[in-house]
Amino acid sequence: MDIITAAMIIPGGALLGIIILSFLDYHLRNNSVPYFILRHSKFFARKYVSDRPLHRYLRSVGIATPLYLIGLFSILAINITVLAISKGRVVLTKRSGEAVLINLILLLVCGRPNVFTEHVRVSQQFKNFTHRWLSIVAMAECAVHLTAALSSIRPGTRPFTSAAGRAGLTAAIGIAVLGVFSLPFVRRHAYELFLNIHISLTVIIIAAIFLHLDPFNFSEPSIILLIIAGSLCALLIAARIGISLWNRAKVSIVEENGLLKANIMLARPRRVCAGQYVFLRVPSTSALSINESHPFFIASWDQDEKMKNKARNITALIQRREGFTRLLRAQPTAVRAFVEGPYGESLLAADYGNVILFASGIGVAAHLGCIRQLLNALDRGPTRTQMISLLWEVDEVEPWDAAIKMVHDLLDQDAHRCDRETVDWFEMQNNATGRRPNLINSRCRFVFQYTMFVRHHPLAGESRKSRSGRQHWNFKAMDAASTLGQELAKVGLDGQRKRTLISVSATSGMTDVIRSAYVRTLEVEEAGREEVVLHTYDFHPEELPISIGAVDVKV
Ligand SMILES: Cc1cc2nc3c(=O)[nH]c(=O)nc-3n(C[C@H](O)[C@H](O)[C@H](O)COP(=O)(O)OP(=O)(O)OC[C@H]3O[C@@H](n4cnc5c(N)ncnc54)[C@H](O)[C@@H]3O)c2cc1C
Structure with a gap:
């Protein structure tokens, strides 16, 4: 087993651990853990792991409860161990590069809500948290990789002359730019810019890293694992686009003192639960809005017993902000829309x-x-x-x-x-x-x-x-x-x-x-x-x- 196989398995295990933790978190919160029959152990887990607030400095960086801290320690421990056991600069260069790639693949899985993560009940908050820390770790590993690689170059030799070297440099620059465009300031003030740059740079970085890794000889299991991971990511993206196009809808919007009430008629009825939200895309809003989908809670829905509790009409309340919601016009006659979801944990x-x-x-x-x-x-x-x-x-x-x-x-x-x-x-x-x-x-x-x-x-x-x-x-x-x-x-x-x-x-x-x-x-x-x-x-x-x-x- 070479390092990439091990490295694929270790974060895979970590991801599984994170999924199990959040699964427990979800059920502890909703009080539906059938396995914890003892009231005291359930109470203990809630009091000390899933519900206890941490210090406000930790909360301000998103580490809300000890459960999040455990998640963070798992990510750090695994990545630091992979780097710490690397003997020599060459091994460190190789492992840090591979770790960057693997963390980037994991990042794709825990980004926006998708059909897979919804089924394992990973809360979006926990996914966002994991996404943020995996990306910070990947950036740090990228810096380690670059430093180790450059320090082993003999004086007088020009770096980045080979195709693989240039691909590596492209990936490193891409990661740095992606980091800058993911800062909270950019997300808050230019969400679409952040999202589009995020998606396009991710594709460029992954391609550049694969080209960079080309000269290395990987074992067959490693190649199979990489192909599986790549296919999963492609499947996720295709599923999101497919579901969004398949779930056609019509939306009519009324406005009252600035608050918009969007009545969405779904072409295909969907099962809806309290506390869930949908991503709404209304192409007629502006020239670029086909590219935008925004999450809104389902504030009410019709319930038809004949349709097995599925809803055909849902309502969202929309508060105007600066972008898409500012351009949304009140339109009593229904216009074409696309709906993705519903996503989000259902509140029991x-x-x-x-x-x-x-x-x-x-x-x-x-x-x-x-x-x-x-x-x-x-x-x-x-x-x-x-x-x-x-x-x-x-x-x-x-x-x-x-x-x-x-x-x-x-x-x-x-x-x-x-x-x-x-x-x-x-x-x-x-x-x-x-x-x-x-x-x-x-x-x-x-x-x-x-x-x-x-x-x-x-x-x-x-x-x-x-x-x-x-x-x-x-x-x-x-x-x-x-x-x-x-x-x-x-x-x-x-x-x-x-x-x-x-x-x-x-x-x-x-x-x-x-x-x-x-x-x-x-x-x-x-x-x-x-x-x-x-x-x-x-x-x-x-x-x-x-x-x-x-x-x-x-x-
Ligand atoms: C789970 C969830 C449920 C929500 N439910 C509602 C709701 O029921 N009613 C409501 O009025 N608002 C809701 N929002 C907020 C709503 O999604 C944003 O206000 C809306 O996307 C802003 O669009 P804009 O282009 O006008 O925003 P901008 O003025 O460009 O940005 C305003 C804020 O919205 C954030 N934002 C912008 N686009 C998105 C996006 N695609 N996804 C997530 N955040 C974004 C920005 O980071 C910024 O903080 C919800 C958000 C989430 C995450």
């Missing part, structure tokens, strides 16, 4: 008695689908859901009118169910006693309520509550830690000590605060209270500049 919220949903700004789009799914299930019959509480912070009210209407539709759905149940209950009672229905009492069975936090409003500092107690408006910023404490206390006080899910689709700042506050919950949980599970979305809306002035609010 139906397993919990209490569901507490934190959102900031457009993050609410992730929760609307979840609430809809829980209420639809309740419409069909009794479920575990006792309480759904949405806590949503916005800068102003006006831009969110369309989303607030969707929240009110959900309140109505809950109310209609209560009324239906009351009539059923009355009919039962009437048959037995002949008494009239108690419609007011029936409202006690509402499960959904929401609390808005509006940071800028003429009523600053005040708060309002609707008569039914299901709508709370606070005209101030949300103190996420104390709000979480209050919600959990409410759950405890109501005697509803069911399993509780806290799901967060908020800015990084708010997510961090909730994560830290959640640790205290774990301490309480250890003392014997019911299980409280934290789930955070991969998407963090950015804090947007605020303009003051808003409409009145009626509650």
Whole structure:
């Protein structure tokens, strides 16, 4: 077995390890690990591995929990070992070059969501994290390779004269340029530039590395492994393009105070779960938009029992930003679109008695689908859901009118169910006693309520509550830690000590605060209270500049 075979197997093993870790992470988060039958071991794993927040400096570089740290250590340990056991400059040059190639191949697998990684339930957050660190390691190894190779050149000899040498130099320059164009600043301000340069440079780098490696003699298994890896990558890219073209759709868009509501009619119905998102491509937006696909949460969808719970119509809420979303026009008549997905882990919220949903700004789009799914299930019959509480912070009210209407539709759905149940209950009672229905009492069975936090409003500092107690408006910023404490206390006080899910689709700042506050919950949980599970979305809306002035609010 030569080094490339070993090197292909080692990162392959590491990748498998990462997949197993994230598989565990996913199931621990969703509380669906059948293998951990002991409550304490499950709790221990959540408390010390998957849910414990690390120091804020580590969090700021994406190392959110010890699980991420384990992933990072695995990547570093394997790569450092491969280089450290290289005896002599020639071996080091060869191994570092091979390690670069192998890490680049792994990078292709853990980039954007794809049909394969979706099935092994690797969270996109973990994939992004792995992608970032593998690329940093690959760049460091490229520098080691270049230094080792150049230092072994005899004085007076000109480097990069051979075709293989020039190919190597091309790959090294490509890796450096790719690193610069992947910086957060470029991604934030010129995402399409970043993406297109990323894809084209990746192809150039891989080709250049293969040409660079040409003079080396590889064993047959190595060549087979390289061919398998190359074919897998080609298959991934082909699958993405194929799926995207196959999933034709029509989209009509309405705009309300700047927020776009895209109604997407899929040519082929798809199975949709709460918390998932699709990549949307609308070629008519601009000359270059055929090249752009953007992720948006599925905020609601129709549900057709005949189509085995598949959806044909889905809705996304789109907040205007600077690129594609700025150019998207309101178009009541449907235009051609392409949809890729749905991707993303499905939130198993139906397993919990209490569901507490934190959102900031457009993050609410992730929760609307979840609430809809829980209420639809309740419409069909009794479920575990006792309480759904949405806590949503916005800068102003006006831009969110369309989303607030969707929240009110959900309140109505809950109310209609209560009324239906009351009539059923009355009919039962009437048959037995002949008494009239108690419609007011029936409202006690509402499960959904929401609390808005509006940071800028003429009523600053005040708060309002609707008569039914299901709508709370606070005209101030949300103190996420104390709000979480209050919600959990409410759950405890109501005697509803069911399993509780806290799901967060908020800015990084708010997510961090909730994560830290959640640790205290774990301490309480250890003392014997019911299980409280934290789930955070991969998407963090950015804090947007605020303009003051808003409409009145009626509650
Ligand atoms: C999983 C997920 C779900 C999302 N759901 C919603 C949603 O329901 N509603 C909503 O309004 N927004 C959502 N977003 C954000 C949305 O994808 C971006 O706002 C949109 O792509 C911006 O497009 P733009 O060209 O106008 O952006 P720009 O103004 O060019 O950039 C604004 C920001 O969006 C990021 N961005 C740009 N293009 C992409 C892309 N193709 N993929 C990922 N990020 C990108 C940039 O890095 C930058 O930070 C979601 C993002 C993710 C990752």
